[in-house]
Amino acid sequence: MTPQQGIRELIEPRLAGDPLKSAIHRASRLCGLHYWRCRDIFYNKARRIEPHEIAAIADAVQRKRELDDRNEIENIKARIAKLESRLNQVDSEFYRPEIEWIGKMACRSS
DSSP states (O other): OOOHHHHHHOOSSSSTOHHHHHHHHHHHHHHTTHHHHHHHHTTTSSSSOOOOHHHHHHHHHHHHHHHHHHHHHHHHHHHHHHHHHHHHHHHHTTTHHHHHHHHHHHHOOO
């Protein structure tokens, strides 16, 4: 991954109407670089990128990916809980094997 790709990954996802300037500013805060340095890397205008800058961008991308993974797991757990409650509302005895299977699968992934 190049530093430019790392900055692009830090910028995403952008909301509709979110100016690129604010997205670059957000990425610069995540990786600890100045706005203008981050902007130059983003637009591929930086003549030279220092090793510590590459490491800072890579660390920020790694942290963002870990946070995204944790959020995804929490969303899945919430969806499982919602599904279990729906199954219990309909006929809990009829769907007991499915509910137990969902619970076992959720525990296994934690």
